[in-house]
Amino acid sequence: MSADSPVAAQNEYRPSGSLDVASALAPYHGPWSTKLAAHLLRRASFGGSPQEIRAATGLGMHAAVDKLTQLVSDTFPTQPPGDISYGPLSDPAQRRKAVIATDLWWLNRALLTPNPLQERMVYFWSNHFTSGIGQKGIPPQMMVNQFALFRQYALGNYAQLTHQIARDPAMLHYLDGIANRKQHPNENFARELMELFTLGVGNYSEADVRQSARAFTGFTVDRFSQQFIFNPRQHDDGVKTFLGRSGNFDGDNIVDIIMEQPATARFMARKFLRTFVYDNPEPELIAAVADAYRSSGYDSGQLMSLLLRSNVFYSGRAYRALVKSPLELAIGALKTLGATAVGLRTLGALNQMGQLVMNPPNVAGWPGGALWMNTGTLLARLNYLHQLVLFKPAGEAPAAGAMTNPMAMSPMGVDALANAPAGRLADPASWVAGAAMNDPLSVSERVLETVVQSDATVEQQQNILNYIATDGVGNRVALSAENFEEKVRGAVSLAMALPSYQLA
C-alpha cells in the first residue's frame, strides 16, 4: 500500500475509529493523486472523463476545486428543444414526447455542461426541494423553470433559495400551495418545508404546521401566465404564532424565522455530508459543518468549497463510501467513454435502475444508499454499461461537432438518438491511451486505471488480463489490429462490472 493511498489517509485521521473534529474540516495537505482527483470529480461532478481526471490531477487539489467552484460562461441551451408545452387537453403521445425531450435535455446538460459542479448542485437541490415532472399536473416547462432556479442558486444562498422555492410554480403545484386558501388552509407545503426542507422532524409542533400554512395562504400560480402571484384576497392576514413568535406573518416571515433556528443548519449540514462525504456523519462533524454554514449566512458555495478541500473529504472513510445513483453511474460511464451525447436508451435504462429523471419517488426524494442495490437494478446497471461499451452508432453517425448540441438535430431532439444509449463514443483506443498496444498487461492496466483508478483486487486485475490475453477456452491469443478494439471493449465492460465501479 503506497503512502498516498486513501487508506493511509484514513489511518491518519481516524486512527481508532473516532473523528478528530479539529482537523476534519482543515484543508487537506496530503499527497495528491489520480485516485483523489477522480474521487473529487465523482462527488463534485457526475464523474470525470479521462481528460478531466488528468487535468485535475495536474492542477493539484486547490486549483482543481477552484476550477469546479468558479463558473465559466455556459453556452449549452437552458431550454429543451421544440414544443414542450402541453395542456390538460393535448394528447398523451405529445405529453410523453415533451417529458422525454425535457428529461433528455437535462441529462445532456449534466453530461456536457462546462460547469459540472453547478449542475451537480442542481441535482442535489432537485432531490431536496422535490417536485416531479408530470406529477400533480406539473408540465415540463415548470420543471425547466424550477431547475433554472436551482441553477441560479446552485452555489448561492440557501435561505434565499428557500424564499424562492416557496413561490416556485412547480412546488406550488407539487405540495398543494395552489389549494392553500384563507378559508381552507392546506398544510402540505408548510409541513414538508419544515420536515424535509429545513428543520427536520422534532423541531416544530403540529400547531407550527397549522399556523405557518395560514401564513403561506395567497401564494399561488396565475392560471394564465403560469407564474407566481400573491393573491391578497386569499391571504389570511390574522395573527399567527410560530415557533414561539407572534405576528401577522406571511410566508417570507416564516422562512426568515426558520432560518434563524440552529436546527435548520444542523439538518442541512447532515444532508450535505450524507450527499457529498459519507452517509453516517458523526454528530460532532455535523455540528462543525452546521456552524460553518450558519455563520456564512447559508452560503452553499462557501460550504462546498470547505467540504471539497477538507481532510475528511479525502479520508479513507469517505473514499468510495457512497453508492452511485443510477444517474451518477450512467453519466459517469458516458464521460469515461467520451460520449458526445446522452441517448434515449439511457433514459429507459435509468428507469430500470430505479431512477425516473426529474421525478423522485416521493417528496422525501431518492433515499439512496443500499436502496439503489438489488438484483434487478444491479442487472439493469451492468447490462446498461455493457450495452453502452459495445455501442457503435449504426449507419452514418452525426459528426462529432454536430453532437455537441444534440438537441439541435431534430425538432424534438430525440429522434436521432432514439435507439441509442449515447451519441458517438470516443475511439476505444483512447480509453487505453498510453498503453503498449500489443502488450496485454499494459492494456489491462490502462483499462483498470481509466475505469476504476485501479481500485480492484489482484485477482480481479489478473482476471481482466486473462480475458485480454486468452480466448474463451483459455488459449493464448496475441493482441492485433484485428482483435484490439473488441478486446478493449470487453475488458472495459468487465472493469465496469467490478463492485468498485458501483461506488462513488
Next chain:
Amino acid sequence: MANRRQFIQQGVGAFAGFLAVDSIFARAARAAGGVTLPGSVGARSLVVVNLQGGNDGLNTLVPYGDPNYYRVRPSINIPAGEVLRIDSSLGLNPNLAGLKALYDQQRVAILQGVHYPNPNLSHFRSTEIWQTGAPEHIVDTGWAGRYLDKAGLPKSNLFKGLAIGPILPKMMVSEKTDVPTIDNLRGFGFRNTRDEQAHADQILNGDGNRYPFQSPYLELVQEVEHDAHASSTQLPHLVAGYKPAVEYPKTPFAQGLNLAAAVLAADVGTKILYISLGSFDTHTGQRVQQDRLLEQFGSGMKAFYDDLAAHRLDGQVLTMTFSEFGRRVEENANRGTDHGTAAPMFLIGGGVKGGMYGDHPSLSDLDFGNLKWHTDFRSVYATLLERWLGVPSAQVLGSSFSTLNFV
C-alpha cells in the same frame, strides 16, 4: 449457545427475532429446517397481483341489484342480464368467466369495501401506500420486503421473493433481502458475450479484504452482484423440469403467471411473488379498456390455478389482488371514471374459504362522491401474514390489525 448457533446455521435462527411464538410458527420453523409438511406454513406461497392504475370496483363486482348503480353509470354500466350472478344483488363482470369458475369451486374470497383512512387520490402516493403498508408516513421499505427481512428464511435461498416485471415494486423493497426482478427467463441475466461470461464470476466476486480501499458498501455490492449472477445462472436450471399442464393465454400477464408457476413448481422456497396488470386508469372509454384487462385477469388466473392444481400446488399458493384505489361512483363525461377510493379485493386459491366478505359500500351514502370503505387493507395483510405465512404481523405492519376469516 452451541445449540443456538446450530439453529442459525440451519437457517431458522432469525425466527427468534419475532416477539410472539405460536404453534404455526413452530411448524414453520420445522419446515424451514428441512421437514416439509405438505400444505403447512413452510410450503405456502403468496402471489400478489397489482391491478395497477386504479381498477373500477363497481364494474368488476357489479351491484346489479341496486338501482342507484344504473343511475350513476348511465352509459358504462354492465346490464343486469350480462352479469355473472353471485347472489340477488351482486355479480361479476362478464369478462371474469375464468374467475367465476374458480369462485364456483369455492376458491375465491371477495372482500368488499377495502381501503385506508384519509384516502389519497394520487396514483403514485396511493400505490406507495398499498405497497409500503403505511398510509400515514413515507417509509423506504415495502411490506413484503419487511416480511422477508423478518421471516428468517435461509439466506442461501436466492428466490425467497420474486418480482415478475421490468422493475422491482416498492412492495418488495427491503433492507436485507434481495428480490430478483425477472421480466422473462430469456432476458434475465447478464448480457455479456460468452467470452466475457467466462470471466464474470471472478470479476463479480472479489475478496473483500483485498481491495485497496475500504467501504461500508463494498460487501453489499458484492453480495448483490453475486446474487444477481447466481440467480440468473441458476433459475433456468431450476425450472427446467417444469412443464405447464395447461395452455396459458398469450398475454404478457398470463405468461408472467406461467413463469410464476414454473418457479413455484421448482419448489425453491419462494414465499412471495409479485406481478402486475394494467393500466386500469380508465378516465375515458372505460368499458373497452377495463373489459379487456379483466378478461386477461380472469383467464390468466384460471389457467394459473388449473396448472397449479395439476402440479398439486393449488392448495398452497394463495393469490391476493390489489389496486391503488377504486374509481369515482358517478361516471364522467368521457364514458370513463375518475380516481376514487374503496374497492373489492380478491383472494384466490385452494387454501381460501370462498365467498363474500363484508357489505357492499352504499351507492347513496358517499364521501365526496366516493365509496366509504369499511375494511382497512392492513387487516388483509395481517391476516395473510399471521394465518397464511405464519408470522406475527405487527412488526411488519408497524402495529396490530384485526384479522379476517378468509383463511
